[in-house]
Amino acid sequence: MTRRFLLITITLVTVMTANCVIGNQEVTSTGDLESGEFKNLFPDKTYSEEDFDHETIKFNKEYDVSELPLAISATRIIFDKKYVEARLYKTADTANEEGKTYAKSVTGPDGVVSGDSVMWKEKERDRRKCVPKAGRSEAGCDQVARYGGFLISGNLVLLCEGLGMVDAHNLCRKLIKQLNE
Incomplete structure (x- = not known):
């Protein structure tokens, strides 16, 4: 049970980290638009x-x-x-x-x-x-x-x-x- 819980936790953390990294890249790619310049x-x-x-x-x-x-x-x-x-x-x-x-x-x-x-x-x-x-x-x-x-x-x-x-x-x-x- 503990091993399964650990595997699920690691998978979720990996997915969340990947989403954060991808999300940050999208924001920086439109930086010129967001700054209004x-x-x-x-x-x-x-x-x-x-x-x-x-x-x-x-x-x-x-x-x-x-x-x-x-x-x-x-x-x-x-x-x-x-x-x-x-x-x-x-x-x-x-x-x-x-x-x-x-x-x-x-x-x-x-x-x-x-x-x-x-x-x-x-x-x-x-x-x-x-x-x-x-x-x-x-x-x-x-x-x-x-x-x-x-x-x-x-x-x-x-x-x-x-x-x-x-x-x-x-x-x-x-x-x-x-x-x-």
Whole structure:
């Protein structure tokens, strides 16, 4: 009995150790995504609204960009059954400067999506979602950022829905790949 118990224990410890090692390798392979540090994917590319005219992209809403500095358009689309906010700027430089600042403010776990501190008020409720409060069964929720992260490609800033930054970046990259085909 003791020998069998010891064999089972050693097997479980080995499996758990292997899972921990594999799990750590996956996290480090996406370190650049998790840190939020990334480059403009296609800095010389200039996108237009016509680039989004594709069978896999569904237009959902158009936003008034008069209060979004240097933006020429902003649209919410549905791609791969998830929301994406696409913001176009005149140049890649303005997307990298103004666009990045405004996108960073409403994405990820620290995204400010309600209250007086929201930088761009236009349809701000579209950038948040209601998540039930932990450990509570009664009504009530926390307002959290809908968009897990964003990417910049040329003059385009994409805010992508996802459970975390890696999911959001994967969705953004998939859309950018399709736009560049």
